[in-house]
């Protein structure tokens with residue numbers, strides 16, 4: 001394939017920011033030259049080609065249900081925003097945007113709201129994601145700075161992962177770390193209430209009480225001082241506030257015993273962690289949502305930073321704090337100032353900053369104070385203060401806490417515009433929907449967790465009339481009267497302005513975010529821009545800066561310790577709400593499933609939402625794995641399947657954040673999640689909502705296969721996963737099956753049978769087994785298998801293979817009457833290796849039968865784990881379980 005057909009771009013998922021080489025035919029490979037991944041990709045990255053499906057895309061603007069022209073839709077948005085501002089002032093409108101924006105999209109959205117509309121009511125899903133890290137960095141470093149880089153993970157001797165499930169959420173960094181451990185024995189400590197896949201490479205797992213990280217790191221600070229291990233000279237030279245931070249830590253965690261009481265971690269394990277940290281100079285601490293999504297999130301970040309400041313461990317190879325960003329451009333959004341409490345280019349709302357940005361933008365109406373943060377913003381929509389809202393590149397009807405309230409706000413708002421690539425639970429509530437160009441179609445830059453700016457380049461035409469977000473934003477700005485300020489014709493023009501603002505009146509370098517060297521970049525250079533880390537000041541070489549606060553750094557700003565008194569989670573459990581609901585991510589799904597939920601292969605690892613609960617808690621509540629559970633919080637209720645798991649602590653349950661209304665009747669778990677926020681960052685506590693859980697015994701189970709995705713109605717639990725040629729639904733009956741005539745109508749409706757389809761029925765009422773197939777032109781159009789127990793349902797792979805295929809009359813009957821059940825078949829179970837479709841059952845049998853003892857053995861025998869490597873932590877866990885069952889294998 002020629003180079004013209006192979007385009008270098010960046011993965012649109014997590015903040016690792018892997019380089020991808022995409023071909024015009026849609027195939028993707030890892031970019032060997034990209035510094036983040038050097039050719040690696042995880043399961044989601046490797047399946048990117050399969051997400052490039054045009055069929056379900058939004059293809060043209062909609063006003064209500066009606067197809068509209070771009071002009072009509074853009075005019076309407078400009079008029080609605082203009083009229084609302086004229087009548088109610090600039091703070092009566094808002095934008096809610098996304099860390100999946102490109103920097104250029106983000107820059108124009110921020111400029112329009114803060115410099116021209118004159119309000120700072122632009123907030124982003126980064127409020128749910130990075131806000132506590134941003135606030136913690138600003139408090140400690142005076143600016144939102146991430147000092148370390150990925151190479152430090154490899155050079156470290158100790159890596160502490162707190163509130164991070166690296167194996168599933170930043171898989172390529174996990175692979176880099178696992179390889180470093182293999183090469184030179186890096187010690188790894190995982191701090192997480194759950195035993196996650198990441199724990200497979202941990203030397204120590206601290207299963208702390210949710211929310212108690214401040215006690216752990218406060219205790220560490222006190223311990224370091226007591227044992228004379230703080231770098232007093234360095235702290236005297238470079239920092240302020242050490243005494244107050246130490247006093248605060250001493251006041252609540254003077255000893256390991258106190259830490260143990262607050263964190264619920266065995267004292268010996270705490271002592272081991274403290275000793276390792278104390279004696280290992282090359283230590284990197286990584287943190288993610290277990291830290292950020294907390295009402296003590298900002299304090300958690302500063303408690304961690306305090307320990308690195310006290311030991312002078314930053315700015316040198318192999319050490320430093322490393323906040324892991326979630327989305328591909330969470331960092332770029334922070335650079336442009338996309339949060340409501342930032343202004344632009346790492347400037348805030350100080351008079352001098354406002355004035356500087358005003359002059360740079362030649363802005364007619366600058367925002368003079370911070371705007372509303374996400375939770376407050378949607379509350380202001382509900383109570384009528386905000387009357388026009390434009391949501392771009394995010395799906396808050398599913399991803400915001402108290403999602404039902406957010407949906408009420410969207411329904412109540414006089415005007416909602418949504419830009420997305422697909423219809424979503426949010427777009428369904430909008431007055432105007434704009435079709436956005438997506439990954440592979442859009443053009444611009446993103447910045448990853450280590451401050452590395454990379455290009456996303458287009459390699460396919462956007463379908464229908466889809467257009468990039470920056471274009472829609474500038475078109476609305478022009479229609480509102482600001483033609484000159486938004487006259488951009490290309491993303492490169494926007495990027496140059498963004499780079500110039502970062503360097504504007506920054507000759508003394510008081511803002512470390514400075515990419516002035518790129519302010520005059522030519523179109524051609526922008527086109528072939530190589531990944532580069534900032535700071536990148538004017539006159540600097542294009543080599544970038546791997547780590548901040550290093551030797552010889554000119555800006556000797558003082559670094560600040562912050563006193564972080566311990567406080568527990570906002571809402572404690574009670575008799576009425578006795579369990580803590582934790583939420584987070586699965587390996588193969590991305591957020592609200594608009595992209596990964598359409599790829600059959602990515603739905604095989606977990607095809608349904610499930611609540612994880614400790615077996616002892618389950619037993620006490622009468623919950624069994626064959627049943628369902630009803631979960632209730634003060635904010636909402638849902639019903640889903642359950643998984644018993646000793647990886648959970650007692651008293652705590654875990655649900656994935658991914659499912660939405662079109663993938664399951666369970667809907668988004670955020671209907672239940674509370675919205676208590678961190679007082680500094682405004683980030684909600686998404687990982688600790690008190691709930692109650694009860695067993696639900698379904699009256700029947702069913703498997704429905706059909707070509708379309710329409711939802712089943714009635715009193716059923718359902719969950720949908722795309723399969724080759726259609727969709728598979730798991731159903732569970734919450735009421736009795738309809739009888740007689742009703743049942744036929746019900747079956748036909750469920751099957752979505754075409755008019756004239758032949759309905760073949762096989763019923764064995766004595767065994768409560770009912771099987772139906774709808775046949776059109778001798779092909780299986782849809783089928784429904786009903787049984788009392790899930791184990792009595794058919795082996796789904798046989799049916800999936802039959803969907804749409806020609807069927808002789810005999811074959812129909814065999815299919816219905818003789819189809820082997822899931823229990824009879826060699827149970828492949830849930831798929832572990834998504835690349836080669838290798839199931840749990842197959843792996844367990846092969847490990848036992850062939851006495852496999854290593855991941856390499858498994859790869860040689862079954863190929864599992866030999867492509868993207870995302871399943872390797874789970875393969876290791878299966879090997880460990882097999883060895884525990886047969887200790888003689890371990891000695892072999």
Ligand SMILES: Nc1nc2c(c(=O)[nH]1)N[C@H]1C(S)=C(S)[C@@H](COP(=O)(O)OP(=O)(O)OC[C@H]3O[C@@H](n4cnc5c(=O)[nH]c(N)nc54)[C@H](O)[C@@H]3O)O[C@H]1N2
Pocket residue numbers: 013014015129162163164165166168169170191192193194196208209210211212213288289290291294325326327582583584585586587588589590591687
């Ligand atoms: N597969 C996949 N990868 C992703 C994403 C995705 O949707 N899917 N999304 C991306 C995005 S935007 C983000 S923000 C990142 C998130 O990446 P992570 O933060 O790694 O992911 P989460 O699963 O949200 O949460 C991490 C862990 O925090 C733990 N935790 C809960 N409470 C506490 C606590 O009080 N203290 C500590 N120490 N830990 C706690 C949870 O048990 C969970 O295992 O992932 C990115 N990568």
Ligand SMILES: Nc1nc2c(c(=O)[nH]1)N[C@H]1C(S)=C(S)[C@@H](COP(=O)(O)OP(=O)(O)OC[C@H]3O[C@@H](n4cnc5c(=O)[nH]c(N)nc54)[C@H](O)[C@@H]3O)O[C@H]1N2
Pocket residue numbers: 098099100125126128129130289293326327392393394395396398399400401419420421422424436437438439442469583584585590591592593594595657669670673686
């Ligand atoms: N309970 C709970 N809730 C959570 C979390 C949690 O851990 N627990 N995590 C939080 C975190 S960290 C995050 S980051 C959020 C994520 O929450 P969301 O941002 O709501 O999740 P996504 O599904 O990624 O939504 C992105 C939307 O943008 C669309 N899209 C993709 N590309 C483009 C584009 O180029 N242009 C436009 N206009 N649209 C595009 C997608 O189709 C999708 O609908 O969820 C938060 N919510």
Ligand code: SF4
Pocket residue numbers: 011012013014015016017018037040041042043044045046169170171172173
């Ligand atoms: S680790 Fe996976 S999801 Fe994250 S950027 Fe790399 S390929 Fe994409």
Ligand SMILES: [Mo]
Pocket residue numbers: 128129130326327
């Ligand atoms: Mo995130």
